[in-house]
Amino acid sequence: MNPSLSVRARFEKFPATVKGAFILCGEDRDPHQVVVLQARAVAVSGGEWREVPVAATTLDVAPHRDVFVPFELVVADLESGWYGFELDLELDGNPATFPGGRRFAVPWPRATVRRGQIRVDRTVALGERAKVRVEHVDCGGDSTKLALEVEPPVPVQVRLLADGARLEILEHEVDEASGRVKVTAYPLLRVHAILRIELKGRGRDAETSLDVRLP
Known part of the structure; x- marks a missing residue:
């Protein structure tokens, strides 16, 4: 500024x-x-x-x-x-x-985008000291929203791929007290089959990924 x-x-x-x-x-x-x-x-x-x-x-x-x-x-x-x-x-x-x-x-053509909530409810280790719970993915007409919880609360970078192609991140909101993270990205399309969530924390080994098969 x-x-x-x-x-x-x-x-x-x-x-x-x-x-x-x-x-x-x-x-x-x-x-x-x-x-x-x-x-x-x-x-x-x-x-x-x-x-x-x-x-x-x-x-x-x-x-x-x-x-x-x-x-x-x-x-x-x-x-x-x-x-x-x-x-x-x-x-x-x-x-x-x-x-x-x-x-x-x-807007994307209405018939091409996914809509509705996809429950994930899976936890992955982020290095030796933290874990990330991936709660759900909300699919909308102009964006995808991903809800995470990091325990203990530590900074985490998120990258999203749909069938190997990057989904642009629009917002990355963090509640430092609770460790809750909300990521808003470009929408998922109906033709997409797999959403890959790549997570990176602090430290060389603090990174992991999770594949979500889309219904």
């Missing part, structure tokens, strides 16, 4: 468009001159991106005041996936790229 300026995207998602604004806010005591250069929507999975039409303009951003840069993006022809915004600016003459924060999904 830039200590002088913050940028966040606020928008509404419609079937064919995303309409909203980038909100620029001065975060210190000084006024800033900001030149808006370019904006884009970038696929979380990498590769595809789409230019977001914004007016090239010069703005004076006062301390702790919001300035709005409106936009409207056509998304009907984007590939299915999750997208985030980026905004290129000149801040007091210095070029910088700011993430927009909030993401949006272009």
